[in-house]
Amino acid sequence: MIRFENVTKRFGTHTVLDGISYDIHHGETFVIVGRSGSGKSVSLQNMIRLLTPEEGRVWVGDDCISEAEGADVTRILARFGVLFQSAALLQWLNVEDNVCLPLRQTQHLPEDDIRARAAEKLALVGLEGVGDRMPSDISGGMRKRVGLARAIVTQPEIIVYDEPTSGLDPVISRQIDLLIDNLRQRLGVTSVVVTHDLYSALKIGSRVAMLHEGRFAVCAPPEEFVASSHPVVRDFLRAQGIADMDDVRKAFDT
Amino acid sequence: MITREPQIVDPPANTFAAVGRALIQAWQGAGRGLMMLLGAAAQTPFLFSRKNRADVMNQLYLVGIKSLGVVTVVGLFTGMILALQVGLELRRYGQENSIGTLVSISMLREMGPFMTGLVIAASVGSAIAAQMGTMTVGEEIAALDVMGISPLRYLMMPRLVALAIMMPLLTVYTNLLGIFGGAIVGASQLGISWEAYFDNAFRYAENKDLYVGLFKSFLFGLIIVTVACYQGFTATEGAVGVGRATRRTVITSFLLILVVGYFVTRLFYQ
């Protein structure tokens, strides 16, 4: 579905991604974890063309998004729904208008259809009856969910989550994780998640990849990831107090 | 895509390299700003489309109506100051009756568009830069790009239309208030009757003065919106970057208004 081919990204003399290659399969949830500044967001931005690699290519299906131009970029990007770290809601539009925005601006649909679809997606993320509120009047967690509703309102094939749980308390974070998992099951979409929260990663990921010094230290399903003997992974797991998958399950049981 | 990845280059080797790089960057910026202006102008056919109509109307309201207060004060006092300064000087030659002409011609040709331009650059221009800058650093512009919504069409075009329409209208308003302000000073301080003042004011001014002034203010509108959007869309580094974008918008707009104003005058009055 998405393929990175020897992607190298440099900022000046600093190499962030060093010839990285991986495939994301249709319908899976691919989680990229790593410490701050390890390049996980850069990897994601290369995927949605906010950055282009110095070397290598990024493929989305049969399209090379890293080398596409003009209208092709727009066409390829239409397959994505993106939840930004800050939710990136327009502050002067209320919740409903924010969710309706991509439909209103990019598709020719009757206003009633647009509103119905927005209401449906808002219900899907558990936000009924807040359509009239302004983004500044709702909590961070709600904002993320509005952002998510907006990302899925165009019915994308791929949903990209940039730090979906950052800045949220653990309870809300777990709710968001369950929501992501839920969406994958109900909509059958491919998901790409970038996070530093290992609980989320291990809970929702089909595969979890650890970025370290521009390369993947480990890329494996959650059970294998937890069992990895790679020192960077072990440090990371220890820092978040995870010894095995039971710790993750317990976190979601409460 | 209006969002660009950051250009990271090595620090310049010496002063000459730094100057050269600054020049190249200024040139690049001018080119990109102009491309943005053309891109937004190309979207104006969608002015009345369902998607943009409300935004355009809101921007017209923000630029036109919300600026009326400050434009009123500025226009009135510009005329009053002109009349007082020139009037006192002309009185020495017994020619204070001519202030009507002087005030009306200088308002129509130069001061009206110029003062309106400065007020709008400082108020609306800085507001646009701050808003666009905040949206840029808050990933909202990137989000629009990824959603397939052109920021040029969705954000810049309504502002461009609003300024291109409202700047000349506000200039007409400033001109009238300036001429009226001159009349107040003429009547109260220089002892010139209202009839004599207005007769003088409209006798020697021509339609050319009025419309060249309006053309200028139209250009000023384009300058303000282009500079503000360019600075906003290229803002980086969070709140500091937004502040810098705002400051640069005001400075660059002021300079361009002065320089372009001169060249337009040069073009029409040789």
Added chain:
Amino acid sequence: MKFKKQVIIESTVGLFSFAVLAALFLLTVVLNQESLFRQQRPVEIVFDNAMGLRVGDVVSARGVTVGKVKQIDLKRDGVHVMALLTTGLHLREDYIIEVQPTSVLGGRYLNIHEGNPDLPPLHPQPQVLTGTASADLIDSATQTIEDIRLALNDGILEDAKATMTHLRKIATRLGEGEGTLGQLLVDDAVYAEVKAIAANLREVSDKLVKGEGTIGKLMHDGRLYDDAQVVAANLRDVSDRLAKGEGTMGKLLGDDDQAYQDLAATLTAWREMSEAIASGEGTLGRLVADEEMYLELKGLVREGRAALDDIRETSPITTFTSIFFGVF
């Protein structure tokens, strides 16, 4: 709620735009100074020199603004000025159209003198009217000063110097009691006679000042001073000749006492004559008293002037006097 807000915004913007556009329309009309409903009459006037007239300057007739200059073209036969008038003009044959300065600081307007209303109207009005070159305030002042300077350099100073030298010579000789006039100054009898003559002359001159009689009229007639200039020119000639001892007056200044004797006799006769003039007797007396002779004399003077013109030799003085009288 939201709908209402949008309606308010739209109405406010619309209202403002319409108000300003209406103001713009009015301003355009006012600045054009064109009445929309009144007919405009185009007039074309050709000048040799437009004297700095500009498009948009006012056209004035009898002190009333009647239109505006619309267009100025430089053509081979002159400067063609197109003006749009709001009223019709009643031009006569001697109409004058000239460019006048608005103030010393600058600015011009087109002034139309329609001409003497007693003359027949200009009919049909020609396609292109002719403008008159008019004096510019500063230009004419500069020209005058230049004329005076030239005249002073070119003869007058020399003439004045020569005249002064002669006068000094005469005064010296008079003071020494030389010649007939010298004796006049020391002889009381002659003094009494001269005094009587002077009294009569004053009477005559009073009449002249009041404009009575032919000579009085002449003095109040503006054209006379042209002739007076010629007389003045001749005076110099006379003073030259006096100094050389030529002619009767020259001899008076000479050493011969005979002339003095003659003068004494003459003065007696002159006194009688001046008394007769004062009382209106004889031809010259009538000249002073009789107004009917004015016209005849005027004709005579005109002929005399024509004759004098031919022998005019002292043009600098003429220029000077014309400037002198011209200024006042």
